Amino acid sequence: MKPREIKKDIYAVGAIDWDRRLFDSLIPLPDGTSYNAFLVKGSQKTALIDTVDPPFEDVLFNNLEQLGVKKIDYIVFNHAEPDHSGAIAAVLAKYPEAKAVCTSKCQTILTDRFMIPVEKFKIVEDKETISLGDRTLEFVHTPWVHWPETMVTYLQEDKILFSCDFFGSHLATTDLFVTDECQAHEAAMRFYAEIMMPFRTNIQKNLEKLEGYAVDIIAPSHGPMYNKPKIILEAYKNWVYDEPGNIVVLPYISMHGSTREMVSYLVEALSRKGVTVKQFDIAVTDIGKLAMALVDAATIVIGTPTVLTGPHPNVAHAAFLANALRPKAKFASVIGSFGWGGKAVEQLAAMLPNLKVEILDPVLCKGFPKEVDYQALDRLADGIEQKHREAGLV
Ligand code: FEO
DSSP: OOOEEEETTEEEOOEEETTOOEETTTEEOTTOEEEOOEEEEOSSOEEEEOOOOGGGHHHHHHHHHHTTOOOOSEEEOSOOSHHHHTTHHHHHHHSTTOEEEEOHHHHHHHHHHHOOOGGGEEEOOTTOEEEOSSOEEEEEEOOOSSSTTOEEEEETTTTEEEEETTTOOOOOOSOSBOOOHHHHHHHHHHHIIIIIGGGHHHHHHHHHHHTTSOOSEEEESSSOBBSSTHHHHHHHHHHHHSOOEEEEEEEEOOSSSHHHHHHHHHHHHHHHTTOEEEEEETTTOOHHHHHHHHTTEEEEEEEEEEETTEEOHHHHHHHHHHHHHOOOOOEEEEEEEESSOOOHHHHHHHTOTTSOOEEOOOEEEESSOOHHHHHHHHHHHHHHHHHHHHTTOO
């Protein structure tokens, strides 16, 4: 994508990665992504805000050349992760007069990872400013979005917030600004669920910190920009502050049909009570969809057969992820089956220490479920509905 003007002398110069389908060798990217970088020209100085993933360095350099950029004074690194900062050695080599602007923690990470000498950096404190002449960059430290060194850059005169990962979405699009709000909401929610949710408390503090800034445009470094910032600000407030909904998330695996039968029965029972259930067969599901469902779920019920005395390994993987993502669920349980014995429930419960959940009585059946097992599932459905009512979620 060629450079595109956002406002006079402010350009999008990053790259669109239409074909990427996996991030961190873990996170599915069904809609690709982008590595947004921005050039801001002031009357005296020029700044580049964020760079691109190293395979896209040529796109960045071509864009800067097309704009006739001969000298860059400041290259702002809002975040040290390589999809934004991995091009640091190349851009500093091409623009040797530039200073790398970042937090002190970011400098340490970049020096450790890319061997950039300390003298190439200009460390900025929280709310420090740099003048470009008629434009002013203000750096606001926003730690743990989602690494410890993160900051955002506020262009004061133009009221543009360059937020890097904060408010980002893995969405490849030719649109500079959000045009399809539903699509943008889903992509941003997926990004929040997979990356930001474990840092919900930090995100709350950072949202509060940004409340004092008048923002006309939010320009993240993934996905389209927002010229109606309220859309994404309200979405984030909903995700980090609000109580969970009257929702059960039910990830499961079934090898020979017994666990699936229990899952189907419980889903029916909960549905009849007006509880929304989101069921995921982990053998085939997109874990990003599961992560998104966890954003608002009040209860997690894990379905597993017993394999080698414990939960199915894929269920253990899902439980590990759920524990790492720290969703705001309040209740959890386990259903499933076994052939002759095992400790699936104990092992799964031990895998969820980060979740501040009340464990509801699990239901495990021997072989295929029988009347006594269906009755136990009915009791579990009753218990979930009652807990949701007591928590004021219904
Ligand atoms: Fe888009 Fe945390 O990097």
